[in-house]
Amino acid sequence: MFTYARVALLALLLLSGSAVASSFDYYVGIGREATPDEVTAWDIDVRPDFVGLPRGRGTVDEGEELWEQQCAFCHGTFGESNEVFTPLIGGTTAEDIQSGRVRALAERSFPQRTTMMKAPTVATLFDYIRRAMPWTSPKSLSDDEVYAVLAYMLNLAGIVPMDYVLDEETIREVQQRMPNRNGMTTDHGLWPGASAAEGGIGNGGVPDVKNVVCMEHCKENVEVLSEMPDHARGSHGDLAAQNRLIGPVRGQQTLDPAQREAAAENPVIEGEQTARAGGCMICHGLEERIVGPGFAEIAVRYSEKEDAADYLVGRIRQGSTGVWGSTPMPPQTQLKDEELAQLVHWILSGAPTQ
Amino acid sequence: MSVPSGWPGRIRPAPEHFLSQEEVRAVASGRRDFLRSAFALAAGATLAGRAGAETAQGDPAILELPEWSTTLGRPVAATPYGLPSQFEKALARRQSPGLTRVPGSSVAFTPLQGLFGIITPSGLHFERHHQGWHDIDPRRHRLMINGLVDTNAVFTMDELMRLPPVSRIHFIECGANTGMEWGNVAVPTVQYTHGMLSCSEFTGVPLQVLLDMCGADFKRGRYILAEGADGSSMTRTIPMELVESGEVLVAWGQNGEMLRPENGYPLRLVVPGVQGVSWVKWLRRIEVGDQPWGTKDESIHYVDMMPDGLHRQYTSLQECKSVITTPSGGQVLLDQGFHNISGLAWSGRGRIERVDVSVDGGKNWMPARLEEPVLPKALTRFNCDWVWEGRPAILQSRAVDETGYVQPGYGQLREVRGSASIYHNNAIQSWKISEAGEVSNVHIR
Numbered sequence: 001m002f003t004y005a006r007v008a009l010l011a012l013l014l015l016s017g018s019a020v021a022s023s024f025d026y027y028v029g030i031g032r033e034a035t036p037d038e039v040t041a042w043d044i045d046v047r048p049d050f051v052g053l054p055r056g057r058g059t060v061d062e063g064e065e066l067w068e069q070q071c072a073f074c075h076g077t078f079g080e081s082n083e084v085f086t087p088l089i090g091g092t093t094a095e096d097i098q099s100g101r102v103r104a105l106a107e108r109s110f111p112q113r114t115t116m117m118k119a120p121t122v123a124t125l126f127d128y129i130r131r132a133m134p135w136t137s138p139k140s141l142s143d144d145e146v147y148a149v150l151a152y153m154l155n156l157a158g159i160v161p162m163d164y165v166l167d168e169e170t171i172r173e174v175q176q177r178m179p180n181r182n183g184m185t186t187d188h189g190l191w192p193g194a195s196a197a198e199g200g201i202g203n204g205g206v207p208d209v210k211n212v213v214c215m216e217h218c219k220e221n222v223e224v225l226s227e228m229p230d231h232a233r234g235s236h237g238d239l240a241a242q243n244r245l246i247g248p249v250r251g252q253q254t255l256d257p258a259q260r261e262a263a264a265e266n267p268v269i270e271g272e273q274t275a276r277a278g279g280c281m282i283c284h285g286l287e288e289r290i291v292g293p294g295f296a297e298i299a300v301r302y303s304e305k306e307d308a309a310d311y312l313v314g315r316i317r318q319g320s321t322g323v324w325g326s327t328p329m330p331p332q333t334q335l336k337d338e339e340l341a342q343l344v345h346w347i348l349s350g351a352p353t354q
Numbered sequence: 355m356s357v358p359s360g361w362p363g364r365i366r367p368a369p370e371h372f373l374s375q376e377e378v379r380a381v382a383s384g385r386r387d388f389l390r391s392a393f394a395l396a397a398g399a400t401l402a403g404r405a406g407a408e409t410a411q412g413d414p415a416i417l418e419l420p421e422w423s424t425t426l427g428r429p430v431a432a433t434p435y436g437l438p439s440q441f442e443k444a445l446a447r448r449q450s451p452g453l454t455r456v457p458g459s460s461v462a463f464t465p466l467q468g469l470f471g472i473i474t475p476s477g478l479h480f481e482r483h484h485q486g487w488h489d490i491d492p493r494r495h496r497l498m499i500n501g502l503v504d505t506n507a508v509f510t511m512d513e514l515m516r517l518p519p520v521s522r523i524h525f526i527e528c529g530a531n532t533g534m535e536w537g538n539v540a541v542p543t544v545q546y547t548h549g550m551l552s553c554s555e556f557t558g559v560p561l562q563v564l565l566d567m568c569g570a571d572f573k574r575g576r577y578i579l580a581e582g583a584d585g586s587s588m589t590r591t592i593p594m595e596l597v598e599s600g601e602v603l604v605a606w607g608q609n610g611e612m613l614r615p616e617n618g619y620p621l622r623l624v625v626p627g628v629q630g631v632s633w634v635k636w637l638r639r640i641e642v643g644d645q646p647w648g649t650k651d652e653s654i655h656y657v658d659m660m661p662d663g664l665h666r667q668y669t670s671l672q673e674c675k676s677v678i679t680t681p682s683g684g685q686v687l688l689d690q691g692f693h694n695i696s697g698l699a700w701s702g703r704g705r706i707e708r709v710d711v712s713v714d715g716g717k718n719w720m721p722a723r724l725e726e727p728v729l730p731k732a733l734t735r736f737n738c739d740w741v742w743e744g745r746p747a748i749l750q751s752r753a754v755d756e757t758g759y760v761q762p763g764y765g766q767l768r769e770v771r772g773s774a775s776i777y778h779n780n781a782i783q784s785w786k787i788s789e790a791g792e793v794s795n796v797h798i799r
Contacts, residue, residue: 031567034500138485184657
C-alpha cells in the first residue's frame with residue numbers, strides 16, 4: 001500500500017489543531033504506487049555519470065545509414081546542418097580531444113558554436129537523442145539505434161574511428177575524449193541551491209557584477225554606442241500596428257507609404273493564416289525546406305499541373321510520404337474543408353506573405 | 355480644468371481624428387479595414403494640429419451622439435469566452451523575424467509596451483516551446499514521482515486537484531530574455547528586448563507536499579529532475595533547497611483558470627525566481643536524485659559563455675532587472691508636457707526595494723514610485739512623473755532588490771561576462787527620445 005507522509009502532515013495537524021492520530025494516510029485516496037513497468041516506460045533519463053544508461057550497441061556504419069534516413073534533412077549529411085538548424089559538428093580539433101577544452105570557443109575562431117564544441121558529457125547526447133529525436137517522431141529510435149546515431153556523430157567529430165562500436169561500456173572511454181569535457185564551470189552565483197562548499201553547486205549566490213546607487217552627477221558625458229540602423233527601421237514590421245490606438249503614445253510608422261497602402265488594401269490572406277495557425281510551418285518554410293519542402297518549392301512543382309489543387313488537398317488531408325523524402329507528413333484532419341481549400345490556393349499562388 | 359492657450363501642438367493626432375463619423379460607425383459595427391486605411395492616410399498627417407473636425411460648437415464626439423449611445427447593444431454571452439475589444443488587436447504575441455527559423459522551436463514575445471499593472475493576460479503570456487505544443491487531454495495526463503523515494507507514485511489530475519492548493523503571483527522570465535542585445539542594439543521595441551517575461555497568479559500544490567507523500571530521501575536527494583510530456587520531454591535539474599522552501603509548485607491554475615495549452619496545460623512546474631526553462635510545462639515526471647542531470651538544456655543550451663571560452667553551467671537564477679515600458683522603443687510621444695514614465699522591475703532573489711529613473715542617460719536619477727503590491731519574485735510596477743519639454747532625452751531605470759543588489763549597466767556587465775553569453779542579460783535599458791518625440795533603443799556609455 002502506498003505510504004503517505006510526514007512533514008506536510010505535521011504542518012497541517014499544527015495548522016488545524018486537530019487531534020488526528022499520527023498516520024501516513026493523511027491525504028487518503030490520493031495517488032497510488034507506480035508499477036515497475038510504468039517507471040521503466042517513463043524513467044528514460046541518462047545522467048552524466050551514466051546512471052540510467054540502457055544496454056545496447058551500434059556501429060558508425062549503422063549510424064550513417066540511420067542518419068541519412070532520419071537526421072540529415074535537418075542536420076545535414078555531415079552534421080553541418082542546413083540553414084535552419086544550428087550545426088552539430090565542427091569547430092573541434094584533435095588537440096581539443098587531448099585537452100578537453102575547445103580552443104575555438106576562447107579564440108572565436110569558428111563562426112558558430114556547434115553542439116560538439118559545447119557538449120561536456122557524451123551521456124547528455126545519448127539522453128537527448130533518445131528522448132527527443134527525430135524532430136517529428138521523438139522516442140521512435142531503439143536503444144541500439146541511439147547508440148548507432150551517436151557513434152556516427154562521434155566519428156564525424158573525429159572522436160572515434162570508422163570501425164568503432166559504441167556500447168554501454170565503450171561510451172565511458174568516449175567521455176574521456178569529449179572535446180569540451182573540461183569546458184564548463186559552476187563557479188558562479190546563479191545556482192539557487194546549496195553552494196559547492198556545502199556539497200552543491202556554485203558560490204552560494206554571490207553576484208559577479210556590481211553596481212552602486214548613485215543619484216547625482218554620476219557621469220560627465222553620455223555617448224551613444226549602438227542604435228538601430230536606418231535600414232532596419234522596418235525590420236519588425238509596422239510598429240504603429242503593434243501599439244494601442246489610444247493613450248500617451250503611438251507606435252512609429254515604420255513602413256513606407258507604399259508598403260502601408262499595400263498592407264491596408266490587401267485582404268487578409270486566409271491561407272497563410274491557416275498555414276501558421278494550423279501548425280504547417282513547423283515543418284514547411286515559406287521558401288525553404290525545414291522537415292518537409294518549402295511552400296514555394298511545392299508551388300514550383302505543382303502550380304502548372306492540372307488538378308493540382310485536388311491533388312494537394314488529398315495529400316494534406318490523408319497524409320503523404322515518399323514524394324519529397326521518406327519523412328511522413330501525418331494526415332491533417334484538424335483543418336476544415338474551407339481552410340484546406342484556402343491553404344492550397346495560397347500554396348499554389350506561391351505562398352505570398354503580407 | 356481649462357485648456358491653456360498656447361497648448362503645445364500635437365505631434366501626432368490621435369487616430370480617431372483621422373476617421374469620419376461614418377467610418378467610426380463602420381468600425382464600431384465591426385469593420386476593421388477602415389482603421390488600416392486610416393493609418394495609411396495618417397502617415398503624412400504629422401503636426402496637423404487637432405486634425406479632427408472640432409468646430410466652434412465643440413467636439414463632434416460629444417455633439418453627435420455615437421451609435422453606441424443611440425442603438426441597442428449586443429446580448430449577453432454573444433461571445434461565450436470573452437475577447438479583447440476589436441480595437442486592441444495591436445497588442446499581440448509576436449515572433450522576432452530572423453531569431454529562429456523553426457516555429458515549433460521558437461519564441462513569441464509578450465507586448466509589454468501596452469500592458470498595465472503586473473499581471474500578464476494569459477493570452478499574451480510569452481511562448482517558448484522546444485518541440486511544438488499540444489493541447490493535452492487532461493484525463494489522460496499523469497504525474498509520476500520516482501527516484502530516491504520510498505514509493506514511486508503516480509497521480510491523476512483528479513487526485514492532484516483534490517489536494518489543498520495555494521495561489522501565488524510570480525514572474526517568469528526566459529534566461530535568454532534580452533539575449534539579442536548582448537553585443538549591440540538588435541531589436542526596436544520592448545516587446546522584443548524584454549518580452550520573454552510574464553507574470554501570473556499560479557495555483558497548485560507545493561511539490562514538497564508530493565515528495566513528502568512519496569517519502570523522498572531529502573538527505574541524499576538534493577536535486578530533482580523535472581520532465582515534460584511533450585515531444586522534447588524537456589528536462590531540467592532543480593535544487594532541493596528551493597523545493598524545501600515551499601515555493602516550487604506543481605501548478606494547474608493560471609490567473610483564475612486552467613493553464614493555457616501554450617503554457618503547459620494541464621500541469622507545469624512553477625520555480626519562482628528561476629529562468630523559465632526550469633518551469634517545465636506539460637509536467638509528467640519528477641525524479642529525486644543525488645547528482646544534477648547535465649541535460650541538453652543545461653549542457654548545450656542555457657549555458658553562459660564567458661570571455662575565456664568557459665561556459666557557466668547550471669545558471670538558473672534571474673538577477674534583479676527593470677525596464678521602462680512607456681515610453682519605450684518604437685513609440686512616439688503625442689505631446690510635450692506631462693508624461694508618466696512607467697515600467698516593470700523584478701528580481702529572482704526576492705522583493706524589489708527601489709527603482710530609480712534617469713532622463714539624461716544616467717547622469718542624474720530620481721526615485722520612482724513602487725506601486726502595490728510589491729511581492730517577492732513577482733513583477734513590480736513603478737511610475738515616475740516627468741515633464742517632457744521637447745528636447746532629446748535618454749530614459750533609463752535601475753532597480754535594487756531586497757538583497758541590496760543593484761541592476762548593472764552594460765559596461766559593468768560586459769566587463770565581467772563579455773558579450774557572447776546569450777543568457778542572463780539584466781543590463782539597464784536605455785531609450786532615446788528625439789526632438790520629434792520618437793523613442794528608440796540605444797546602448798550608451
